[in-house]
Amino acid sequence: MSAERSSSGNEDEWIRAEAAEWLLLRSEGKPDPEREAAFHSWRLADPRHEQRYTEMAVLWGSMAEWEELKALDPLQRPTLRERWAAWKARRAEAAERGWSGGADFGSLAAAFAVVLLLVATPFLLPLLNSHPSQMGRTATAQTYETRPGEIREIALADGTHVTLGAESHIRVAFGNGRREVGLLSGEAYFSVAHDKQHPFYVRAKGANVRVVGTEFSVSMGETTTRVAVQTGIVDVSAVGLPGDAPARRGDVRLLAGDGVVAWQNDSSKPLQTIRVDQVAGWRSGRMAYSDAFLADILADISRYVPEQFDIASPSIASLRVTASFRADEAAAAVPAILKGLGLTASETEPGVLRIERAAD
Amino acid sequence: MLTDVRLRIADEPLRRQSVRRAQERARKRRMERLYRAHWSDLCNFIRWKFGGGPPDPEDIAQGAFLRLAALPEPEAIQNPFAFLERVASNLVLDDIRRSRARAHSVQELRVVGGGEGDDRPGCERELIGREEMALVIERLKAMPATRRRILILNRVHGLSFAEIGRRMGISGPAVRKHLVRAMQDLQAAREDDRQERSSTV
Numbered sequence: 271m272s273a274e275r276s277s278s279g280n281e282d283e284w285i286r287a288e289a290a291e292w293l294l295l296r297s298e299g300k301p302d303p304e305r306e307a308a309f310h311s312w313r314l315a316d317p318r319h320e321q322r323y324t325e326m327a328v329l330w331g332s333m334a335e336w337e338e339l340k341a342l343d344p345l346q347r348p349t350l351r352e353r354w355a356a357w358k359a360r361r362a363e364a365a366e367r368g369w370s371g372g373a374d375f376g377s378l379a380a381a382f383a384v385v386l387l388l389v390a391t392p393f394l395l396p397l398l399n400s401h402p403s404q405m406g407r408t409a410t411a412q413t414y415e416t417r418p419g420e421i422r423e424i425a426l427a428d429g430t431h432v433t434l435g436a437e438s439h440i441r442v443a444f445g446n447g448r449r450e451v452g453l454l455s456g457e458a459y460f461s462v463a464h465d466k467q468h469p470f471y472v473r474a475k476g477a478n479v480r481v482v483g484t485e486f487s488v489s490m491g492e493t494t495t496r497v498a499v500q501t502g503i504v505d506v507s508a509v510g511l512p513g514d515a516p517a518r519r520g521d522v523r524l525l526a527g528d529g530v531v532a533w534q535n536d537s538s539k540p541l542q543t544i545r546v547d548q549v550a551g552w553r554s555g556r557m558a559y560s561d562a563f564l565a566d567i568l569a570d571i572s573r574y575v576p577e578q579f580d581i582a583s584p585s586i587a588s589l590r591v592t593a594s595f596r597a598d599e600a601a602a603a604v605p606a607i608l609k610g611l612g613l614t615a616s617e618t619e620p621g622v623l624r625i626e627r628a629a630d
Numbered sequence: 631m632l633t634d635v636r637l638r639i640a641d642e643p644l645r646r647q648s649v650r651r652a653q654e655r656a657r658k659r660r661m662e663r664l665y666r667a668h669w670s671d672l673c674n675f676i677r678w679k680f681g682g683g684p685p686d687p688e689d690i691a692q693g694a695f696l697r698l699a700a701l702p703e704p705e706a707i708q709n710p711f712a713f714l715e716r717v718a719s720n721l722v723l724d725d726i727r728r729s730r731a732r733a734h735s736v737q738e739l740r741v742v743g744g745g746e747g748d749d750r751p752g753c754e755r756e757l758i759g760r761e762e763m764a765l766v767i768e769r770l771k772a773m774p775a776t777r778r779r780i781l782i783l784n785r786v787h788g789l790s791f792a793e794i795g796r797r798m799g800i801s802g803p804a805v806r807k808h809l810v811r812a813m814q815d816l817q818a819a820r821e822d823d824r825q826e827r828s829s830t831v
Contacts, residue, residue, distance in 0.1 A: 282821065290813040294806050296682030298791055309682070324726060326817050329766065331680040331722065332758045333785040338767055340786050342778065447729035448684070478686065507688060
């Protein structure tokens, strides 16, 4: 095949393999938040990834409608008996959940409607050939990173302004009509330029944020991702969760002063809405938490201090804390917080503080 | 929203008011019932058909329900799920077409050195053309029979990986592997063809 032609051919082959792998991994079953995050960072990493993936997804979807495909393998055509069984099952299902209870006739009409739609498909979708050289290379991904303790201001091409917190990492992918930022670690504050035509997405582990034009912050802690809104409206959904209705799934609409906590590795837990007194206080050197997990607070602090924290048990990690302190005094805040919870810190190895319950 | 409605009908005779309110309520209940009944199936359908996006299957499902609710008489739709499936498919393709049209128009601007904005209708292109489809079908014919059969069972008959596995006596993950290889192969055929055509022209 083409792959052996040149080194770029090999690269193409590799991207195709990855794209196909992602496509099939994500086409069945419950989406797993961790995998989704990995997928989005792969996709945003290179415009060729996105382009190959989308092309394959379109082919994949189109094939579901090709009559020609059925004709390819006549043996696989369902027998009359199979089709009858399928039709009966579908009718029973439809009667159970349809518009009205007695929809027998309805489902017969529906069967016709489906047939009509299938026949009409080629006409519904205008048929033209896609151009050979159009590879949509306009999408570019750019990454920004900050060192521990560093806060950085970034102006994006669409006029959006990002304040990147300490030891944080974002990947910005604009183009192909989308505005997307992947938050790979840490926290960021977004002041999004208004553009109704092109929603702005922030993809973080466990949470998807969709906005039109607003100001908000996204922070990734140890186990949760938090979103807090300064102005405007922000829609947040837990990543994945295919099955459930939005209410159950935990689609949340946030207004100014609202915040939400999303679980990174457990999308079955609902998004939890909270009130936020101060959005991204770290920008002005202030860190404020209300009823937050100790693990998340320590994760934030560790980006501002040289030490790392090692939490002895999950029960300690999930202790709730309300606290407010200045970022440059984070080191001093730690002992105060720990004392209030009956915990102690001891240096087990250089630069690592182990957090344990204090022995009485 | 609610207050809005009330204000508007405040001067109507009381009876008509209550009738209208009852209708609104019934309509809302019906939509809720539909939502509960079809939401997860619709998301699974979108995921089965196009993979996990983008566009996000949940966004698309939401859009499809909004379309249904916006119909003047949603009750007239005999098979709401078939309607939702069709609308969702179109929404996915529209989304992809839109983002592609933008990319193209920028490229064209560069080539021609002038032109107007982004969303010109002329930029819309079919996502899979006739010729490309013929090419893919040819490639499928050349594929190992097992792989081709698996693809058809999934795409045409909508069987899950596990169901196909049971039928063919292999594991679900092995089915997925076959499909990955198949898609890789088909995509390679498309790209080779494009390259050939651009080099001969």
